[in-house]
Amino acid sequence: MVTIGVPRALLYYIYFPMWQRFLTDLGCKVVLSPPTNERILNLGTQATVDEVCAPVKVAFGHVLDLADKVDYVFVPRLVSVEPRAYICPKLMGLPDMVKHSGNKMPELLSPDVDLSRGKMSIARALSEARHTLGKSVWPTLRAFYLSLGENHKVEQRLMSGLTPEEAFHGTAWRRTPGVRMKVAVLGHPYNVYDPVLSMSLIEQLRRSGVDVVTAEMLPQHKIDVGLQGLSKELFWTLSKKVLGAGLYFVKTPREVDGIIVLSSFGCGLESLIADLLERNARRSEFPFMHLIGDEHSGEAGVVTRVEAFIDMVKGRSEHASNISSHGNLQHRPTSTT
Amino acid sequence: MQSKVYLGIDVGSVSTNVVASNASGEVLGTLYLKTQGQPILAIQQGIKEISALIPQDAEIVGVGTTGSGRMLAAAIVGADVVKNEITAHATATLRCVPGTRTILEIGGQDSKIIILNHGVVTDFAMNTVCAAGTGSFLDRQASRLGIPIEELGQLALNAKTPTRIAGRCAVFAESDMVHKQQVGHSTSDIVAGLCEALVRNYLNNVAKGKGIVSPVVFQGGVAANVGIRRAFEEALGLPVHVPEHYSVMGALGACYLAEQIKTVSTFRGFDVADADCQATGVSCTGCGNNCEVVQFSLNGEIVAFWGDRCGKYGHNRVVASN
Structure with missing residues (x-):
């Protein structure tokens, strides 16, 4: 049986259920790399060029981790998954970076998907995968069609407040009793859910009694509400979701008590999106914090900022229950019943 | 009693x-x-x-x-x-200077800005990429110029025509200062330029986009530097108050x-x-994270652990023990 390694990085956090079903139905054994740890980060940073962001370095580390355990490592090149919007070029470049890094590299299974050029690119990607794995046409098509529904199956779990990891693998977290606030953690999924890149931000918040909601836990129609009224349509698929979710929360302030944006140092997309969000949040006097991560391993900086942010949100909401944000005593209509 | x-x-x-x-x-x-x-x-x-x-x-x-x-x-x-x-910091400042709206804090390696409204923190930021605008950088430049750090501020006040120093990066600032020295600018002009550069860097990076409203309070070790304080006042066009206990507000x-x-x-x-206090670093080999766990003992008795990601050691964390 052919074994295929899937790196627990980058688009894994979005497409894993689909990939897993497709590869399993084709008769392959899927091996998932472990959650990112220091060793994987080190493997990745040592092998990649300096310019790429930390998430790509981490993905590289996952590929290396899988290298001698599997026949192929699955690193698809998703150029575009919807009309007129694209995936980040650094992510697209990963298969080439792996191939040309000069290290001894595993065999890659890396079909190209570019839906901006029409649906035919799916046929080409499937045919490429089929030839590499030595499968015939019909089983491949069947596996593909069956895999399409897989992501919908986890949707319910995501909407209930589980992270992709929890939704994919059926684990759950126990809500800390006495939750008093809800904070949105926004950013590219491979940052937000990666235990090393995010410095366990979600864990840290939950441990402090804060409910976390992310863009992945939000139904599409709410993200569309957020994106309404933008002067120009964004052409980055991943950032669209982040911005849409953020603007939705700013527009409907009762949904969360604050927004934390987590991005990678050197991310061009987030440098625009985070700033755009910050301006909107500030205009509405909405608690907002932007954290920029890189290859750090010292958590102290994040811990301090997150603690301060929680204190700030608490202080503001206690205050707001007495006085409105404009400084006048809140007018309490006398009951007429 | x-x-x-x-x-x-x-x-x-x-x-x-x-x-x-x-x-x-x-x-x-x-x-x-x-x-x-x-x-x-x-x-x-x-x-x-x-x-x-x-x-x-x-x-x-x-x-x-x-x-x-x-x-x-x-x-x-x-x-x-x-x-x-x-x-x-916010707690201390609100008690010492009631009504404060903006706190500028510059310490050794951290700098922060805290925005307050009606005695509540509404926004804050800390320095991100670089420590160019902090105390240790000033310390280093003072010792390079052979000036005691305490006199740096007074020297800046004596400047007639402050030179422009690149403030974005500590390394650039230093090479710029060396260049200005070689060209023949006076030390006080260079130091005044350094103060302005540091303030510019702080306002552009830490205070980026935040509305700075009076009363403004400046604290942290660097607040001892009258040159920086004046540079802040000039850049903001607002009076900047330095509280009595500025260096120990935290x-x-x-x-x-x-x-x-x-x-x-x-x-x-x-x-x-x-007491005999011992902090020992233990490299945990339980998983690939290789956490550097700190084991803290007091008079030979282990009283606390920290630094583990998974909480394996944290369960034994006895911060408050009798």
């Missing part, structure tokens, strides 16, 4: 500060000690020295710690409250935060100043 005393300890990268206050919030004594890379010794020294500044029969009813070494300090002294620096905030505890203090007593 025994007088009730609160202690606040702020362990920063450059200085370790200790403040004692009484039940009505009056400051009984402040200490500003250099950490010099030895936080345990600095904390013990601080405990020893502060005990001389408070009444003999005083009862310690609450201890708060803050700063990057707050966990360590809490483990040593048995703190009741362990708080981040933002909250500690510790003072920790003091005030300790007032809120309702239980009996877990303070270990002043004897910890002479």
Whole structure:
């Protein structure tokens, strides 16, 4: 049986259920790399060029981790998954970076998907995968069609407040009793859910009694509400979701008590999106914090900022229950019943 | 009657500060000690020295710690409250200067801005990429120019035509200063230019986009520098107030935060100043994270762990023990 390694990085956090079903139905054994740890980060940073962001370095580390355990490592090149919007070029470049890094590299299974050029690119990607794995046409098509529904199956779990990891693998977290606030953690999924890149931000918040909601836990129609009224349509698929979710929360302030944006140092997309969000949040006097991560391993900086942010949100909401944000005593209509 | 005393300890990268206050919030004594890379010794020294500044029969009813070494300090002294620096600074400033709207804080390696409205923190930021705008950078430049750090500010005030220094990066600033020296600018003009560069860097990076509203309070070790203070006033077009205890505001905030505890203090007593404190780094091999776990023991007895991601050791974390 052919074994295929899937790196627990980058688009894994979005497409894993689909990939897993497709590869399993084709008769392959899927091996998932472990959650990112220091060793994987080190493997990745040592092998990649300096310019790429930390998430790509981490993905590289996952590929290396899988290298001698599997026949192929699955690193698809998703150029575009919807009309007129694209995936980040650094992510697209990963298969080439792996191939040309000069290290001894595993065999890659890396079909190209570019839906901006029409649906035919799916046929080409499937045919490429089929030839590499030595499968015939019909089983491949069947596996593909069956895999399409897989992501919908986890949707319910995501909407209930589980992270992709929890939704994919059926684990759950126990809500800390006495939750008093809800904070949105926004950013590219491979940052937000990666235990090393995010410095366990979600864990840290939950441990402090804060409910976390992310863009992945939000139904599409709410993200569309957020994106309404933008002067120009964004052409980055991943950032669209982040911005849409953020603007939705700013527009409907009762949904969360604050927004934390987590991005990678050197991310061009987030440098625009985070700033755009910050301006909107500030205009509405909405608690907002932007954290920029890189290859750090010292958590102290994040811990301090997150603690301060929680204190700030608490202080503001206690205050707001007495006085409105404009400084006048809140007018309490006398009951007429 | 025994007088009730609160202690606040702020362990920063450059200085370790200790403040004692009484039940009505009056400051009984402040200490500003250099950490010099030895936080345990600095904390013990601080405990020893502060005990001389408070009444003999005083009862310690609450201890708060803050700063990057707050966990360590809490483990040593048995703190009741362990708080981040933002909250500690805001708490102290609001008590000392009621009505403050903006706090500019520049310390050894951190700089922060805190925006307040009606006595509540509404926004804050800390420096991100670079420490160009902080105290250790000024320290280094002062020693390179052969000027005691205390005189740097006064020297800047004497400048007639401040030179322009690149402030974005500590390395660029230094090479720019060397260049200006070689061209023949006076030291005071260069130092004044350095102050302006630091303020420009702070306003562009830390305070980026935040509305700075009067009253503005400037604190942290760098607030001792009158040159920086004037550069802030000029850049903002607002008066900048430096509070009396500017250099120990974090510790003072920790003091005030300790007032809120309702239980009996877990303070270990002043004897910890002479106790045998050992922090040992253990590299955990339980998983690929290889966490650097710190095991802290007091007189041979392990009292606290920290630094593990999974919480395996944290269960034994006894920060507050009797």
